[in-house]
Amino acid sequence: MEPRNLLPSSLLDEFPILKQTINGRPLVYLDNAATVQKPLCVLDAVDHYYRTDNANVHRGVHTLSQRATDSFEAAREQLRMHLNAAHTHEILWTRGTTEGVNLVAHGFRTLLQPGDALVISTLEHHSNLVPWQMLAQATGAELRFIPLLDDGSLDQDAYASLLDRRVKLVAFNHISNALGTVNPVRDMTAQAHAVGAAVFVDGAQAVPHSTVDVQELDVDFYAFSGHKMYGPTGMGVLYGKTEWLERLPPFMGGGEMIDQVRLEGSTYAGLPFKFEAGTPHIAGAIGLAEASRWMHRVGLERIARHEDELLRYATAKLQSVDGIRFYGTAAHKAAVISFNLDGAHPYDVGMLLDQMGIAVRTGQHCTQPIMDRYGIPGTVRASLAAYTTVEDLDALVDGVQKAARMLL
Amino acid sequence: MSPIEQDIVDEFDLFDDWMAKYDHLIALGKDLPQMDPAHKTEDNLIRGCQSKVWLYAECPNGLLHFTADSDAIITRGMVALLLRVVQNRPAEEVAREPFAFLNAIGLTSHLSPTRANGLASMVKQIKFYALAYAANT
Numbered sequence: 120m121e122p123r124n125l126l127p128s129s130l131l132d133e134f135p136i137l138k139q140t141i142n143g144r145p146l147v148y149l150d151n152a153a154t155v156q157k158p159l160c161v162l163d164a165v166d167h168y169y170r171t172d173n174a175n176v177h178r179g180v181h182t183l184s185q186r187a188t189d190s191f192e193a194a195r196e197q198l199r200m201h202l203n204a205a206h207t208h209e210i211l212w213t214r215g216t217t218e219g220v221n222l223v224a225h226g227f228r229t230l231l232q233p234g235d236a237l238v239i240s241t242l243e244h245h246s247n248l249v250p251w252q253m254l255a256q257a258t259g260a261e262l263r264f265i266p267l268l269d270d271g272s273l274d275q276d277a278y279a280s281l282l283d284r285r286v287k288l289v290a291f292n293h294i295s296n297a298l299g300t301v302n303p304v305r306d307m308t309a310q311a312h313a314v315g316a317a318v319f320v321d322g323a324q325a326v327p328h329s330t331v332d333v334q335e336l337d338v339d340f341y342a343f344s345g346h347k348m349y350g351p352t353g354m355g356v357l358y359g360k361t362e363w364l365e366r367l368p369p370f371m372g373g374g375e376m377i378d379q380v381r382l383e384g385s386t387y388a389g390l391p392f393k394f395e396a397g398t399p400h401i402a403g404a405i406g407l408a409e410a411s412r413w414m415h416r417v418g419l420e421r422i423a424r425h426e427d428e429l430l431r432y433a434t435a436k437l438q439s440v441d442g443i444r445f446y447g448t449a450a451h452k453a454a455v456i457s458f459n460l461d462g463a464h465p466y467d468v469g470m471l472l473d474q475m476g477i478a479v480r481t482g483q484h485c486t487q488p489i490m491d492r493y494g495i496p497g498t499v500r501a502s503l504a505a506y507t508t509v510e511d512l513d514a515l516v517d518g519v520q521k522a523a524r525m526l527l
Numbered sequence: 528m529s530p531i532e533q534d535i536v537d538e539f540d541l542f543d544d545w546m547a548k549y550d551h552l553i554a555l556g557k558d559l560p561q562m563d564p565a566h567k568t569e570d571n572l573i574r575g576c577q578s579k580v581w582l583y584a585e586c587p588n589g590l591l592h593f594t595a596d597s598d599a600i601i602t603r604g605m606v607a608l609l610l611r612v613v614q615n616r617p618a619e620e621v622a623r624e625p626f627a628f629l630n631a632i633g634l635t636s637h638l639s640p641t642r643a644n645g646l647a648s649m650v651k652q653i654k655f656y657a658l659a660y661a662a663n664t
């Protein structure tokens with residue numbers, strides 16, 4: 120297959136961090152599912168905010184505070200557009216995907232009782248599993264799990280059979296961080312809605328790689344992290360449909376989230392502020408909005424096609440390595456290649472690749488149940504981003520071949 | 528540095544690139560004597576983040592004797608190096624061992640507790656055994 124970089128290599132000029140050597144070799148960064156690097160425009164936006172506009176938002180009448188508030192709320196509108204949400208107040212700022220899951224799981228404590236059930240996929244990051252376990256424990260609700268097929272896709276027949284009127288919420292990811300599987304979100308959501316269950320989707324791996332339209336998917340909640348979509352760390356988004364956000368109680372109490380405060384009790388602010396106690400991560404929101412604009416300038420569809428092309432190329436080329444075994448071979452997958460060399464521990468492969476300047480992730484990827492399902496201690500995971508090139512993947516294949524010769 | 532440690536440093540000096548160094552580490556890992564499966568228990572497991580390491584020690588005649596294993600070969604190589612330095616030495620000596628050779632052969636970066644390989648935990652566990660036996664003799 121003829122390798123193609125669908126995005127121009129000039130894109131690399133926007134990521135100064137990538138131009139360094141590690142252990143004497145040019146850095147090949149393939150740990151993008153953990154976090155992606157940030158383009159200059161995002162660094163500049165954060166820097167500019169602190170240099171020129173820094174003030175606390177929403178309360179000040181002075182000009183700086185007005186400017187900070189304008190940028191902060193414009194950032195929310197940018198993310199609304201990014202997701203095609205119906206309303207700007209449906210975009211809640213969080214610290215990341217994990218906080219989004221916890222906010223919803225905490226809120227559902229008031230809505231569940233013994234006899235109710237939650238359906239969770241077994242393809243989840245621990246962050247989209249543990250909060251639901253805590254919710255089940257607190258309320259006496261039953262946990263039901265959607266099993267995994269050998270190719271790393273969810274067993275859709277089993278899913279259908281798990282759904283009944285007792286199910287109040289279904290949680291699964293859009294794209295698996297460990298295996299790259301793309302789940303049929305729209306179809307799974309429609310089935311959940313048919314029994315009256317709410318749908319929570321972990322979109323951490325999907326937002327960086329594809330166009331996400333929450334109205335088209337019809338999900339009730341959609342959470343993701345800014346740092347995986349070219350934005351700053353410590354910043355994330357939880358999208359929620361208005362009717363659900365109105366039903367859920369606040370997650371944290373404090374300033375910014377209140378309407379009237381008396382010693383005996385308080386009334387809460389409206390959406391989205393009811394869920395945003397305390398001074399928010401203003402610079403993070405501004406940086407994330409710039410990341411979103413950057414992705415649109417490059418082109419969401421172009422990023423997706425570029426990564427798909429490279430994924431196919433790298434997968435085909437890695438097949439030439441003796442003893443390689445892939446995990447996650449579903450027909451519909453994105454941006455992640457998870458593999459092992461027969462007879463080698465993933466940690467050994469990762470150590471040798473690091474010596475060659477190649478950054479991959481090894482281990483369980485915070486998905487212990489998936490690794491248990493395959494009976495392995497972990498995998499080596501190479502994950503792609505918009506700036507990934509054919510040359511990066513050639514270096515990966517060379518590196519894996521070298522590691523195989525050394526270890527086997 | 529003890530003569531054994533100096534030997535290790537000289538051995539690694541022979542290699543001029545990282546591949547040869549790691550090849551050697553892998554060879555050491557393959558040569559590490561098998562651990563008695565009866566000692567590969569949950570109790571003897573040191574939890575590093577990614578690779579598993581089992582470590583067991585006895586102290587006949589006041590000298591420590593370690594056996595160990597890992598599911599990752601490079602980790603096994605590192606264990607083999609550590610054991611060469613501490614094997615058959617008095618417990619109170621091992622308790623004070625600074626493992627200076629790790630720095631000399633460029634493996635100190637693996638000692639940081641944030642590294643996922645558990646080398647720091649292995650060193651800690653070796654010393655824990657040494658202290659426990661030293662206190663009992």
